[in-house]
Amino acid sequence: MKKLLYLFVVLLNMFPIKSHAQADSDEFIYSPPVLHISTKEEFADYRFYYTLNPLCSHCWRHTITPNMIIQDNFSGTFLIQPCKLLENKKTYIKYKCTNLYNPKETDIFEFVIKRWDPIFKAYVVEQNAYNTKGDFEEGYSYTIDIPKQEKD
Numbered sequence: 001m002k003k004l005l006y007l008f009v010v011l012l013n014m015f016p017i018k019s020h021a022q023a024d025s026d027e028f029i030y031s032p033p034v035l036h037i038s039t040k041e042e043f044a045d046y047r048f049y050y051t052l053n054p055l056c057s058h059c060w061r062h063t064i065t066p067n068m069i070i071q072d073n074f075s076g077t078f079l080i081q082p083c084k085l086l087e088n089k090k091t092y093i094k095y096k097c098t099n100l101y102n103p104k105e106t107d108i109f110e111f112v113i114k115r116w117d118p119i120f121k122a123y124v125v126e127q128n129a130y131n132t133k134g135d136f137e138e139g140y141s142y143t144i145d146i147p148k149q150e151k152d
Contacts, residue, residue, distance in 0.1 A: 041066035044088045047113060047149075052125055052142035059140055062127075064111065069097060083109075106132055116148045123148075 043049060043066060052062040060071040060079075066088070071079040083097035091113040099105040108130040117124050122143035129137045 041085055041088070043093065045090050045093075045113065047123060047144050047146065048093060048111065050144045050146055052111075052127075053122075053145060055124075055141040055143060059142075062142065064093075069095065069109065081107075108132065108134070113144070117143070120145075122146065 048064055052064065054061060060073045063070040063072070066085050068083055069081045071081070079100055081097045081100055083095040085093065086096050086108075087094035093111050095107075095109045095111075097107045097109060099107050110126075110128045110130075112126050112128075114124045114126055116122075120143050122145045125142045125144055126139060127142060128139045131137055
């Protein structure tokens with residue numbers, strides 16, 4: 001696990017990622033490096049491999065893989081949450097993850113690519129979190145900062 005975190009930190013330092021809020025639209029490089037963790041599963045929608053940049057100022061950036069969610073607070077703190085991919089569809093994924101603060105509990109997360117936003121020049125992604133009973137707990141919005149694709 002330490003080697004994986006070290007690799008991730010090295011990659012981020014080699015290829016700094018700017019969020020839409022940090023970059024002017026003319027200078028933004030739209031294909032940031034992604035961290036691929038070796039797994040047999042792959043996302044049905046390749047856009048989920050890109051970094052999810054938060055739309056709120058207190059939210060953390062997310063990098064997701066088929067078997068984990070990696071959160072980063074833009075200041076060098078990372079949280080790695082092991083997950084199992086429950087549903088894997090075009091524009092939609094659903095995870096069952098180990099709770100970061102109580103490993104005996106699990107969290108359910110959904111990520112949905114909602115639409116292309118011409119203002120942000122990015123895809124808007126909604127994340128919804130549920131408890132194990134299926135009750136909605138919280139939701140956040142992110143962007144995937146890539147150009148609009150011909151076929152979504």
